[in-house]
Amino acid sequence: MVAIKLIPHILSWVGIVLILLRGFPERKRVVAVAVGAGFALGVAGTFFLFRSFPGDFSFSLIRDVVGGSFLLLWGIAVASIYRSTVRNFPLSWGERFFASIFFAGVGAFMSGMIAGAISVCRLGTSGGMLMLLILVLVACVLVFESLAIERLLPPSFTVSNSALMAGVVALLLFSSSSILRLDLFSPLSMKVMKFTHDFVHQFFESMLIPDHLFIHIHLWRYIGLLFGKEVGFWGGLIIWFAPAILIALAISFERLPSVAHIRQGAQRRTVVATAIRARRFRLVVPGITILVLAGAGYQSRFPAVEYWDPKPIVISAGPSGEIVIPLKGEVDLKDGKLHKYLFSQGGKEARFFVLMTPTGQLTVDLDACAICKPDGYGQTEGTVLCYYCKTLIPLETVGKPGGCNPVPIHFTEKKDGVYIDGLTLINTWSTTVQTTARVKEGSK
Amino acid sequence: MKRLLRIIWAILFSRATPPFVIGFFLLVYVGIAFITDETLIALMRYTRTSFFLTAMLALLPLNFAVRLVVETIGYLKMRRVVMVSTEDVQPGLFDETVELTVTSSFEQLQSHLEALGYKTRRIAGALGAWRGISIFPARILFIAGVFLLYAGILISLTTRTSERVAIVEGEKFSSSTGESGIVERITFEPSSGLILAKKLSMEVAASSGKGKNVFGVYPPSLYQGAFVYPRYLGIGLFFNFTAPELPAGYETFSPLNIYPPGKEATSVIPGSPYRLVFSLVGPDDETDPYTTGRMNFNFKLLKGKDLVLTGSAPRGGEFVRDGYRLAFRDSRRLVITDFIRDYGVLMIWASGILFVIAGCFWLPVRIFFPRSEMLFRSGPDRIQAFSRAEGRGRKHEGVFHEALDLLEMRRTDRKSFEG
Amino acid sequence: MATAIIETTSLTRNYGDICALKPLDLQVPEGEWLSVMGHSGSGKSTLMNLVGGLDRPSAGSLQVGGKDLLALTEDGLARFRREFVGIIFQQHHLVPYLSAVENVMMAQYFHSVPDEAEARLALERVGLGHRLKNRPGELSGGEQQRVCIARAIINSPKLLLGDEPTGNLDHKSTVMVMDLLKELRDEERFTIIMVTHNQEVAAWGDRTIYLDDGVLVREERMNS
Numbered sequence A: 001m002v003a004i005k006l007i008p009h010i011l012s013w014v015g016i017v018l019i020l021l022r023g024f025p026e027r028k029r030v031v032a033v034a035v036g037a038g039f040a041l042g043v044a045g046t047f048f049l050f051r052s053f054p055g056d057f058s059f060s061l062i063r064d065v066v067g068g069s070f071l072l073l074w075g076i077a078v079a080s081i082y083r084s085t086v087r088n089f090p091l092s093w094g095e096r097f098f099a100s101i102f103f104a105g106v107g108a109f110m111s112g113m114i115a116g117a118i119s120v121c122r123l124g125t126s127g128g129m130l131m132l133l134i135l136v137l138v139a140c141v142l143v144f145e146s147l148a149i150e151r152l153l154p155p156s157f158t159v160s161n162s163a164l165m166a167g168v169v170a171l172l173l174f175s176s177s178s179i180l181r182l183d184l185f186s187p188l189s190m191k192v193m194k195f196t197h198d199f200v201h202q203f204f205e206s207m208l209i210p211d212h213l214f215i216h217i218h219l220w221r222y223i224g225l226l227f228g229k230e231v232g233f234w235g236g237l238i239i240w241f242a243p244a245i246l247i248a249l250a251i252s253f254e255r256l257p258s259v260a261h262i263r264q265g266a267q268r269r270t271v272v273a274t275a276i277r278a279r280r281f282r283l284v285v286p287g288i289t290i291l292v293l294a295g296a297g298y299q300s301r302f303p304a305v306e307y308w309d310p311k312p313i314v315i316s317a318g319p320s321g322e323i324v325i326p327l328k329g330e331v332d333l334k335d336g337k338l339h340k341y342l343f344s345q346g347g348k349e350a351r352f353f354v355l356m357t358p359t360g361q362l363t364v365d366l367d368a369c370a371i372c373k374p375d376g377y378g379q380t381e382g383t384v385l386c387y388y389c390k391t392l393i394p395l396e397t398v399g400k401p402g403g404c405n406p407v408p409i410h411f412t413e414k415k416d417g418v419y420i421d422g423l424t425l426i427n428t429w430s431t432t433v434q435t436t437a438r439v440k441e442g443s444k
Numbered sequence B: 001m002k003r004l005l006r007i008i009w010a011i012l013f014s015r016a017t018p019p020f021v022i023g024f025f026l027l028v029y030v031g032i033a034f035i036t037d038e039t040l041i042a043l044m045r046y047t048r049t050s051f052f053l054t055a056m057l058a059l060l061p062l063n064f065a066v067r068l069v070v071e072t073i074g075y076l077k078m079r080r081v082v083m084v085s086t087e088d089v090q091p092g093l094f095d096e097t098v099e100l101t102v103t104s105s106f107e108q109l110q111s112h113l114e115a116l117g118y119k120t121r122r123i124a125g126a127l128g129a130w131r132g133i134s135i136f137p138a139r140i141l142f143i144a145g146v147f148l149l150y151a152g153i154l155i156s157l158t159t160r161t162s163e164r165v166a167i168v169e170g171e172k173f174s175s176s177t178g179e180s181g182i183v184e185r186i187t188f189e190p191s192s193g194l195i196l197a198k199k200l201s202m203e204v205a206a207s208s209g210k211g212k213n214v215f216g217v218y219p220p221s222l223y224q225g226a227f228v229y230p231r232y233l234g235i236g237l238f239f240n241f242t243a244p245e246l247p248a249g250y251e252t253f254s255p256l257n258i259y260p261p262g263k264e265a266t267s268v269i270p271g272s273p274y275r276l277v278f279s280l281v282g283p284d285d286e287t288d289p290y291t292t293g294r295m296n297f298n299f300k301l302l303k304g305k306d307l308v309l310t311g312s313a314p315r316g317g318e319f320v321r322d323g324y325r326l327a328f329r330d331s332r333r334l335v336i337t338d339f340i341r342d343y344g345v346l347m348i349w350a351s352g353i354l355f356v357i358a359g360c361f362w363l364p365v366r367i368f369f370p371r372s373e374m375l376f377r378s379g380p381d382r383i384q385a386f387s388r389a390e391g392r393g394r395k396h397e398g399v400f401h402e403a404l405d406l407l408e409m410r411r412t413d414r415k416s417f418e419g
Numbered sequence C: 001m002a003t004a005i006i007e008t009t010s011l012t013r014n015y016g017d018i019c020a021l022k023p024l025d026l027q028v029p030e031g032e033w034l035s036v037m038g039h040s041g042s043g044k045s046t047l048m049n050l051v052g053g054l055d056r057p058s059a060g061s062l063q064v065g066g067k068d069l070l071a072l073t074e075d076g077l078a079r080f081r082r083e084f085v086g087i088i089f090q091q092h093h094l095v096p097y098l099s100a101v102e103n104v105m106m107a108q109y110f111h112s113v114p115d116e117a118e119a120r121l122a123l124e125r126v127g128l129g130h131r132l133k134n135r136p137g138e139l140s141g142g143e144q145q146r147v148c149i150a151r152a153i154i155n156s157p158k159l160l161l162g163d164e165p166t167g168n169l170d171h172k173s174t175v176m177v178m179d180l181l182k183e184l185r186d187e188e189r190f191t192i193i194m195v196t197h198n199q200e201v202a203a204w205g206d207r208t209i210y211l212d213d214g215v216l217v218r219e220e221r222m223n224s
Ligand SMILES: Nc1ncnc2c1ncn2[C@@H]1O[C@H](COP(=O)(O)OP(=O)(O)OP(=O)(O)O)[C@@H](O)[C@H]1O
Pocket: C015, C018, C019, C020, C038, C039, C040, C041, C042, C043, C044, C045, C046, C047
């Protein structure tokens, strides 16, 4: 069972080690030691991190580190495209740094560390020290295996610096995207959606472009696409794949060696053909990277997790307009699970849920957030998930407003149950949810 | 001091500066995203208020301005080099540079290259050959466009001022620059434009009394140095309200943001618990009440939180019940308008135009007539040869290599072999 | 004497029971033009195929350009053919729907990368500068064979093999083709081995060997 859970991580681990070994062919030993040591330290560090800060902080820390490496990859991608298209681009110091033993060691160490941390996130710390020791051992054995496999790869298969970075980061993303709470793609598309909306709005205002009142409806429909739900997904995809694609482009734009000094045509062509062949081989890793990123994006879009998604219980208010839900009736409100209710009054409906957070606090929230279409939430390990934008909200923060968090509702907790004002509920639902629904759908 | 100047010059000159600056702002954006959801707006605010961020942003237009000059000089130099008008050849500007230990007067080479469609120029031991059109104009337009874009963003961010004014038919309006003349007419009509579905025009008499200004929607008109940016349509309603506790009545003019029909706006009766919520009734036919001026109003009267009564009445009509009376004296079209002082907008528009022109030039030239050049210079015992191509490089290189082969092997006399 | 570019000892090729080439010892010095004559079925083509790396011997040793062809892998042999040998056959084997210059570029493509200027120059060298865009069907036999020569020499081979290249040509074209080959050889200094039934053609070479039933029966040195 544990082994099956670890399959994506093991695959990525072997891939990372292989790419690192090929990327630094002169420093294989340094790389092997550094990556192994990094893994061990990553595992140990994460273990203690989870011990000291159980819950969301540790996860988001590791997720941010992975995200940081993705940002770094973006930098490398842009630099490499500049390098291969701009004459005399000042980058020689960067290349010297890449070629140094320091970089090989530190890079391998960091990669190992992140990979180790991700594996611990998957395993959890409940297995204790022994489990983690076995994990480190397995990783080290795999490093040795990879050393052997690497020798079998064809010698013409070389990895450029930028492709090395792309491959390692993509595999780390692949590894982390199989863990819901480390997932980066969904928050990315969410941010992209928000950015696009803001940007289009700001752009219209800045450029004094008239409102939809004055513009042809069919034209406005196209503009409306920018406010639609898919824009986050597609924009996210672009940002997700762009670094790998840029690196691949940079490699294919690389200048071929000058052969003007050779006076025999056949020899000239041989040199050029050899260079083209080598260039094609260097494209292999970016190509694989794109596939790995696609895999990571897929895992994130269609996570292999079961949701707790209860059917809303229809409920009505008493004569005073107050809804009362008993603490221990048909359902136990304090069992830590999501309990959904459907309330209707005067032809209007509102969906909400009651949940006890891990800190022991009851919270009542709309089954919708202020940003997305009200598709509602499901519950998974340690989080609730917005079905619409696939954002995970840690249980600890449910009950706080903002972002894609469920909109909190005022309530009073008494001995016998939870009291909610029906009118407030309906009003909150119509003001927040109806507007989001209208913006999202109405502009279409 | 000198060192500092050198560093500043290097930053302005370097091609690495724009990606670094943009990357820096991206990082700031990511950082802000941790703090607030309104990231873009926060970033714009910080950039406006922080001297450091403004200076960072200013590096972009400055860098491209320097680029504009540097690349123009570079291009002119290159042109002189290939036209064999200068001795000063920088090998770094070419794709390929090579030296042959032979000598030649290039006469045969010249005719050979001309036969292949190259234009040539031979002066005293040097031969320049070129074909196609340089993409330099597109490049320079592009850089100028980028310069204008960033300069526009910078200026717009730092100097934009905006003032919201309700322009009401038949009234004067006052902005920070003083009072205007009477707004003579506001018309709102369907338009057959490609983009705009409606045509709005506001005719305002000049405050001096002579002549008038007409404001449209797009492109925005200029009024006393500010762009006129109509935001919403509304109705200015003159009404008279009497209630049992308010027998004296209350008369006011209220600008209401109630267009399109169905949209609600509230007017509070001061010194009383009453609020009136108005909306415009859509006509039965397809006409637009704002266009025709045939307006019917729905209203709700609220006392505190309680609904007292609802009803409707046309412009000029009145509604009486239970001691309440509401009379609509008159209604006027109004347009909520922003007066915006922002000359960065002009630059951003201009940059868009430049990008389009640059693209229209670049694409066909790059595809059909890419520029390629070569230069041969003969010294006392050797020949230096240079070549570069902006497109279809492989083919041009083939010709270049062949030319070198011809020079070295003197094979040009071999074409006599015909059957 | 210059170093030998081809060196065979007891080179043998059997097709089942048929022994097409009996054990043969042959040395060809670099830069020589060797003519091979013999009756039909005497094993001339078999020898050419072995030397050109198109076929593998049944027994014996075969060194070409310092390489032991028996020791080469299939990939190595393909590479050898690509970089070391140019071949001209009696049938031209040109691609009918490609122009002359494209046919030559095709050879460049299989060798490394195409280069139009160089292909054009090669055709100019064989006197076809004015027929670049014509397809093989629009060229005379002699012209076709000259395209083949351009194609054979485009990759600067060390060894040029001709298997009755003038077999289908009339006297005038034959002379033209042979003149051309001689001129090219003087410039490029490659080694030529040419199979022919024509005594006059053989006389263009430095040396002629006669095969009969797979055996080298006679050898004759020309003194031009
Ligand atoms: N692939 C083959 N399979 C079987 N026998 C073959 C094969 N190729 C050649 N032979 C036989 O080997 C012998 C030598 O043939 P080869 O083609 O070398 O003769 P040649 O001297 O080139 O004759 P020609 O002058 O007619 O071209 C012939 O008897 C032929 O039948």
